[in-house]
Amino acid sequence: MSVKxxxxxxxxxxxxxxxxxxxxxxxxxxxxxxxxxxxxxxxxPEGFLPLLPEERERFPSFxxxxxxxxxxxxxxxxxxxxxxEAWTFVAGPSRSLDRARLVALNIPASANATAETVCxxxxxxxxxxxxxxxxxxxxxxxxxxx
Amino acid sequence: MAGTAAxxxxxxxxxxxxxxxxxxxATALCSGAWLGHMPRPFVERLAAEDYVVTPAPERLPWPDGxxxxxxxxxxxxxxxxxxxxxxxxxxxxxxxxxxxxxxxxRDRIPAALSSITIxxxxxxxxxxxxxxxxxxxxxxxxxxxxxxxxxxxxxxxxALVVPTLFGLEAAGRTRSAIGDRLGVRVFxxxxxxxxxxxxRLWRALGACLSRxxxxxxxxxxxxxxxxxxxxxxxxxxxxxSEHRLTARTFVLATGKFLGGGITADATFRESVxxxxxxxxxxGERFDRVEPLALTNAERSAHQPLLTAGVATDSxxxxxxxxxxxxxxxxxxxxxxxxxxxxxxxxxxxxxxxGWAAGERAAA
Numbered sequence: 001m002s003v004k005x006x007x008x009x010x011x012x013x014x015x016x017x018x019x020x021x022x023x024x025x026x027x028x029x030x031x032x033x034x035x036x037x038x039x040x041x042x043x044x045p046e047g048f049l050p051l052l053p054e055e056r057e058r059f060p061s062f063x064x065x066x067x068x069x070x071x072x073x074x075x076x077x078x079x080x081x082x083x084x085e086a087w088t089f090v091a092g093p094s095r096s097l098d099r100a101r102l103v104a105l106n107i108p109a110s111a112n113a114t115a116e117t118v119c120x121x122x123x124x125x126x127x128x129x130x131x132x133x134x135x136x137x138x139x140x141x142x143x144x145x146x
Numbered sequence: 147m148a149g150t151a152a153x154x155x156x157x158x159x160x161x162x163x164x165x166x167x168x169x170x171x172a173t174a175l176c177s178g179a180w181l182g183h184m185p186r187p188f189v190e191r192l193a194a195e196d197y198v199v200t201p202a203p204e205r206l207p208w209p210d211g212x213x214x215x216x217x218x219x220x221x222x223x224x225x226x227x228x229x230x231x232x233x234x235x236x237x238x239x240x241x242x243x244x245x246x247x248x249x250x251x252r253d254r255i256p257a258a259l260s261s262i263t264i265x266x267x268x269x270x271x272x273x274x275x276x277x278x279x280x281x282x283x284x285x286x287x288x289x290x291x292x293x294x295x296x297x298x299x300x301x302x303x304x305a306l307v308v309p310t311l312f313g314l315e316a317a318g319r320t321r322s323a324i325g326d327r328l329g330v331r332v333f334x335x336x337x338x339x340x341x342x343x344x345x346r347l348w349r350a351l352g353a354c355l356s357r358x359x360x361x362x363x364x365x366x367x368x369x370x371x372x373x374x375x376x377x378x379x380x381x382x383x384x385x386x387s388e389h390r391l392t393a394r395t396f397v398l399a400t401g402k403f404l405g406g407g408i409t410a411d412a413t414f415r416e417s418v419x420x421x422x423x424x425x426x427x428x429g430e431r432f433d434r435v436e437p438l439a440l441t442n443a444e445r446s447a448h449q450p451l452l453t454a455g456v457a458t459d460s461x462x463x464x465x466x467x468x469x470x471x472x473x474x475x476x477x478x479x480x481x482x483x484x485x486x487x488x489x490x491x492x493x494x495x496x497x498x499x500g501w502a503a504g505e506r507a508a509a
Contacts, residue, residue, distance in 0.1 A: 066404070067339070068175050068339065068340065068341070069276075069339045069340025069341070070170060070174055070175065070340055070341075070344075070345070072275060072276070072277055072340050073277040073314070073340055073342065073345050074277075076275050076277035076278035076280075076281055077278075077281060078278060078281075079268055079270070079274075079278050079279070079281075079282050080270070080274075080275040080278040081270030081271070081272040081273060081274065081275060082270070082272050082273045082274065082275050083270075083272050084275055084278075085275045085277075087340065117169065118169065118170050118174070119169060120169055120170055120171055120172070120174070120175070120404050120405070121404070122169065
């Protein structure tokens with residue numbers, strides 16, 4: 001890149017940064033501007049939906065799973081596959097918020113309040129399943145494009 | 147573990163005892179083998195609940211290929227190899243690759259080892275939920291026997307080593323039924339996740355409490371009152387009601403990080419009485435959580451952070467950094483004590499500590 005082009009690029013960057021700091025950041029503080037709408041319009045088609053305030057508050061507790069597998073034991077009275085364990089859901093697919101439609105179709109019945117009574121770290125498994133179900137029902141169908 | 151041992155010991159000594167139990171802690175994740183020795187009276191009580199504790203063999207085979215030394219184990223894991231042993235994996239249980247394990251164990255085991263991986267009827271395409279397989283084998287051991295019998299005869303094995311999947315409640319009876327039908331001794335290799343061995347121990351401890359007439363409140367302590375350095379009352383939030391309990395002596399056996407006895411955010415905090423928490427490492431005392439100084443990047447190496455806990459005097463009462471007793475009628479037991487490393491599989495020592503605290507509390 002020539003020196004002239006470099007100077008143009010830096011000047012453009014400085015101008016954009018100045019506009020961002022002097023107009024858009026203050027506008028966000030007073031609730032004006034369209035940044036959030038533009039952001040969600042860009043990510044929602046990908047399946048990333050905003051969490052509700054109560055889900056956001058609980059989200060750190062969703063991440064407390066230490067993968068001990070204890071929640072997979074109490075309700076397994078009948079022969080079952082690994083996908084029917086609460087553990088498989090909590091430690092795996094529950095993290096796939098961008099694929100909530102798919103995950104919501106496969107949440108095991110055992111991911112419920114009974115499973116969370118034995119969780120050593122108190123992961124709210126039933127609330128986690130409910131959040132994924134809500135996201136799954138609200139998420140748009142993904143396009144077939146990769 | 148320490149809480150149950152203390153409660154059973156106190157009740158055995160004639161004290162009216164209440165145990166406040168939150169959720170399962172590290173005990174329910176135990177592998178079925180541990181360091182230290184449980185007190186004999188406690189072992190006898192566990193045996194009455196079909197949980198038999200025996201001295202561990204010199205080395206126990208682990209499903210990651212290691213051979214580990216322990217002091218005691220559940221009898222299911224006390225492997226007697228004999229002259230020929232057959233290691234049996236099960237299709238749909240990927241955590242116990244029998245052929246690989248035989249290769250890893252072969253040179254260090256005093257027996258001729260061979261392996262087989264059998265397929266149980268109805269194996270799910272995605273593999274087994276281990277607990278459901280354990281339940282299936284417990285209810286119908288014949289199906290397992292039919293799948294493995296020909297291999298036992300072919301190899302002439304006198305010991306059959308399987309993953310810890312042989313029952314959730316009546317594991318001893320399940321193994322006996324299989325052993326009698328096949329004409330071999332049946333053992334479970336300890337370890338693996340989820341830990342069905344830990345679940346069995348957890349259930350046996352619950353049965354011990356019930357038989358010892360210990361009242362159990364499922365809930366958490368939300369507050370306490372003290373006068374003159376003695377706790378007079380604690381408040382407990384149960385599942386459906388609030389309780390206020392008074393006692394002559396309180397035993398604190400809340401475990402460490404997994405049990406919830408100690409929390410480590412910016413600073414350390416003991417969760418029930420707010421007692422001072424101590425971590426000492428390289429001659430220095432840490433009040434704040436400093437991951438760089440207190441953890442080791444090598445996961446299985448010594449982790450100073452795991453020694454955080456409540457310091458005690460020789461009687462087990464909590465002390466502050468100056469060595470003064472903080473609460474006179476509180477006894478601290480188990481891994482919530484400073485210096486005892488959580489996660490070190492020292493369940494036998496923890497049980498002994500809890501039992502001693504229970505006896506002191508009732509004296």
